[in-house]
Amino acid sequence: MTIPSQPDQSSTRRASLTGARLSKHADYQRAYAASRKRQSASMSWFLAPQPPIGITGSASTGPRVGLTAGKVLGKAHERNRIKRRMREALRRHLDLLPPGCDLILHPRRTVLTLEFTKLEAEIVRILQQAATEARRMKQNSVQLAAPTTAASPRVP
Secondary structure, eight states, X not given: OXXXXXXXXXXXXXXXXXXXXXXXXXXXXXXXXXXXXXXXXXXXXXXXXXXXTTTSSSOOOSOEEEXXXXXXXOSHHHHHHHHHHHHHHHHHTGGGSOTTEEEEEEXXXXXXXXXXXXXXXXXXXXXXXXXXXXXXXXXXXXXXXXXXXXXXXXXX
């Protein structure tokens, strides 16, 4: 008699945004101050490099994402539904989050009625743009940190 094998729990476990979420107000404020607002069809977004570990009390180990939904989007149950839909789309594409960066998404009310596949496609597009922008920011910071080799007069 053979016992049916149990499925591997790690393969059936769903990925979660728990460790990749911005949680402190100070993190949001720092990200807003260090970035500029970018627009897409149904949301605006901010991308900021994460600070070095010594500057903030929290040790960030990877990319983080934050969602905001203000009262202008509707009643509490509508805002909650918007955030649930966005979290699910983000959860499916955690691997696209740009490393070493914080991303904040501000949805518009249209996210409430948008088809989920279109919402997911837009979030993927934003994550790809954010990854490109993160690479550009990293290259700029490396170029600024690199010493210039200007010819200096020799002293005999």
